[in-house]
Amino acid sequence: MRGCSMENPRITTDIVIIGSGMAGLIAALQLSQTRKVTIVTKTSIGAGNSEKAQGGIAAAISANDSFYDHIQDTLAAGYGHNNERVAKKLIEQAAPVMSAFFDWNTPFDRDDKGVFQLAKEGAHSRRRIFHAGGDATGFYMMKQLKKHVAENIQVLEHFMAYDLLMAKDRCIGVMGKNKENQLCKIYAGATVIASGGCGQLYPVTSNAEEATSDGMAMAFRAGVRLKDMEFMQFHPTMLFSNGRGAGLVSEAVRGEGGILVDEAGNAIMKNRHPLEDLAPRSVVSNAVFEHLQAGKEIYLSTQKVSEFTKKFPTVADNALAHGIDVTKGFLPVRPGAHFMMGGIETNEWGRTNKNGVYAIGEAACTGMHGANRLASNSLLEAAAGALLLAQHLPWQEQVTLWEEQEEACDIGNSPEIQALQENMDQWAGVVKEETNLLKMREWLKSYNHFIFSKGSSVLIKKDMTLKNMMTTAWLITNGALVRTESRGAHIRTDYSDEEPEWVRYAVCWENEKTEPVIRLNQERGSGHEPAIS
The missing domain is CATH 3.90.700.10 (Succinate dehydrogenase/fumarate reductase flavoprotein, catalytic domain)
Known part of the structure; x- marks a missing residue:
């Protein structure tokens, strides 16, 4: 299908999906059966964290296992911060998820008798991890997925999304630059962020080069609510x-x-x-x-x-x-750095607090993982969330094309990405404390004009990537400062214990505000709101 070019600077579609990992591709395959779907992906199709997944996909579908046991393991690993209802809903999608991968002829490992060789990983009470190629599960799952991408799905490779197009509180698409660095606007009834995580914020990471938190940063700039950004898991x-x-x-x-x-x-x-x-x-x-x-x-x-x-x-x-x-x-x-439990706040099928924009996969925060993700639950969440999105996504008409005045963005004396990574590792890494977090905050604060402006088309892709990474670094650092306790992957030496008052609350980011707000997690009841120090 025809892409974006100087002769065609605008595209209209029913659904635009930002990202082509497991969540994005499954959503595209399902939604394209009834709607026009466009995928934009910053490098080649399928590149990202999904292909790099080693361990496997957790699915409690064997005779000696149960969804109940898998849910309990997930909640125990999440340190009381999980959304139990969402965790239950997503884990119970294991059967249709695995059925789909069996239909796609995914070569999960079997023994000589043809029985699946299920693995056991950290904090699981059962062997329930399906794997392929020994430790190349993501590669083989994505290989089969890519084979099934239909010709009716428009795929724009080497397209970097810059910002969501917003008409007041409704998202009407996305703008970005194509492989020729030409500006393009894609108008859609629904925009799905499936752009992955943010591991590249740190110098040592399991994440692919594409994991630079683009979707999370775009959502923040559009006023979409994010939460739990202090919960970065380190493998x-x-x-x-x-x-x-x-x-x-x-x-x-x-x-x-x-x-x-x-x-x-x-x-x-x-x-x-x-x-x-x-x-x-x-x-x-x-x-x-x-x-x-x-x-x-x-x-x-x-x-x-x-x-x-x-x-x-x-x-x-x-x-x-x-x-x-x-x-x-x-x-x-x-x-x-391995996995972001936080992200764009959604329900189990990707709905956010803004009309027209949805999020699935690691870019989303469903609440399934709580404060610490259970091993091999990431691929399950990505696939299950995509299937549920396809089932529930309402039909939305495209908004009439419109233009807004672009805000200038001065990159000024911005730092190198390596400096950001080293500072995050030193001051906001595996273990944190107030003095170092304040150092990180002050370092980032000196670049506030660059961080908090819109994603201007004058920026080259490298500068836009840095902008997104610094935006997410701000959310992680300040979220960690506000949460005055240790819980799961959020470890502070100056607040070494879990605090009961925090279990029912989340640190949220909304309406483009540069400081967080504390919100009650409705799924976990009420209590005394912790103070922001």
Whole structure:
């Protein structure tokens, strides 16, 4: 289908989807059966975090498992901050989700008898993780999805979305730049943000290069409500080589017997948590971080993992590529930015507080994950949310084309992305405290004019990416300052305990305000509102 060009600077469609990961592609496949769908994706179709997922997809559909057990595991991992109703709704979509992937001929791993080889990961009470290619699940799931993208779906690759087009409180599409850097406006009855997370805010991350929080930042600038941005999950086992992150080491390795040890061979999770190495990610990441801060080196011992290279070929090949001898059975690791539990506030099928704009996948905050995501729940949420969106999305007429005066944006003396990443790692990383968070806030504050202006078309794509990353860094930093407790992935040394008064409240961002507001989480009742210090 014809794309955006100087001869065609405007496109009209029924639905525009920003992002082409698992959530975006499934939504497009379902919605295109009855409506005209356009996908815009900042690089090539399918590129992003979904393709990089190693462990698998959690689905409680085996005979010895139950949705109830999966829900309970999810709530326990979420530290009381989950939206239980939404978690239940999404987890119960496991059957239709897996049915769809079976229909798409996804090659999930089976044994010699044809039985699925289900894995167990951190904080799961059952083996319920479907995986493919050992530890290349996302690659194979996305490979099959991309094969089914129909010709009637318009796909604009190398198109960077800049800002949502808003007519008062209604979203009527998106503007951005195509691969020739030409400005294009796409008008749609519904705009779906499926642009993924924000792991690239940190120097060590499991996330793809595309994960620069574009959708979250665009939503913020449009006045769409975001919440829980202080809950950034750090995966405890990022391979670390030559002073840099070198790729994820799947949690499934620990599920098969991998143990975290220090340089003396001491198991660091022993007596730390009843589940030891399979404790919730926030617990394990904190333990690794503490040992690193004490000057120790931490390794993931694979000596007790049978057929390690056969079961985890992606991890093994990546380690070898970085000069690590996997035959010795010790992989150097450190925590790395992995998943944002917060994001654009939605219900279970992606509805936001603004008409015409929806969000699914990691860009959305459904409340399913609470304060700490359970392993392998991300792909389930992405797929389930997309299916539910397709079922519930109302038909919306396109708004008459209109123009608004563009706001100037002066990039000025903006920093390099590397400086932002290093500061976030140092001042707003795995473990936080007020002094460092204030340093981060003041550093960002010096660029406020750049951060809080609209996504001007005068900016090149690199500058727009930086703008989005700095916007999200502001939300994370100030959200962490406001939440005066430790809960799940939000760990503060100056407020080391969970505070009961916080369990019913969320830190929210709305109406383009530069400071957060505390809102009652309706799904969790009422109580005394915590004070903003």
